[in-house]
Amino acid sequence: xxxxxxxxxxxxxxxxxxxxxxxxxxxxxxxxxxxxxxxxxxxxxxxxxxxxxxxxxxxxxxxxxxxxxxxxxxxxxxxxxxxxxxxxxxxxxxxxxxxxxxxxxxxxxxxxxxxxxxxxxxxxxxxxxxxxxxxxxxxxxxxxxxxxxxxxxxxxxxxxxxxxxxxxxxxxxx
Numbered sequence: 001x002x003x004x005x006x007x008x009x010x011x012x013x014x015x016x017x018x019x020x021x022x023x024x025x026x027x028x029x030x031x032x033x034x035x036x037x038x039x040x041x042x043x044x045x046x047x048x049x050x051x052x053x054x055x056x057x058x059x060x061x062x063x064x065x066x067x068x069x070x071x072x073x074x075x076x077x078x079x080x081x082x083x084x085x086x087x088x089x090x091x092x093x094x095x096x097x098x099x100x101x102x103x104x105x106x107x108x109x110x111x112x113x114x115x116x117x118x119x120x121x122x123x124x125x126x127x128x129x130x131x132x133x134x135x136x137x138x139x140x141x142x143x144x145x146x147x148x149x150x151x152x153x154x155x156x157x158x159x160x161x162x163x164x165x166x167x168x169x170x171x172x173x174x
Contacts, residue, residue: 035060057110061136069143107133
């Protein structure tokens with residue numbers, strides 16, 4: 001959760017809360033701007049807005065999917081125990097829901113972009129709108145896999161053994 005602090009007057013401070021972090025917003029804006037530039041570049045080269053929309057939407061979906069996949073995998077490892085730390089667990093769930101909402105909106109937006117460019121035919125109407133979303137979903141899974149592999153390779157330490165329940169210790173002593 002991000003926070004903007006504004007000092008209104010002496011003794012009066014206003015706090016504005018927004019979902020996500022500032023760096024995530026900057027990365028998102030840069031990714032969308034890069035997608036727009038890619039659309040313009042592909043359109044200039046091919047003179048076909050349908051191809052430009054599919055290529056730029058797919059590129060943005062791939063970048064965002066991989067990033068959110070890595071964030072989701074890291075979030076799973078840091079997830080708090082819901083019974084012990086209720087507020088922290090709610091915060092974890094809220095961040096995961098926010099990432100899922102953003103990815104869903106991006107999938108719908110890329111499909112609308114592809115559908116709204118001038119085109120005709122079965123492939124342009126029924127296949128191409130799904131291409132960016134499918135690539136984004138695959139990139140999300142790839143990002144999760146990448147993060148998990150980097151954690152296992154980088155960790156190197158085995159997880160500590162969980163302590164036995166007191167009842168088990170008493171049974172073993174008897």
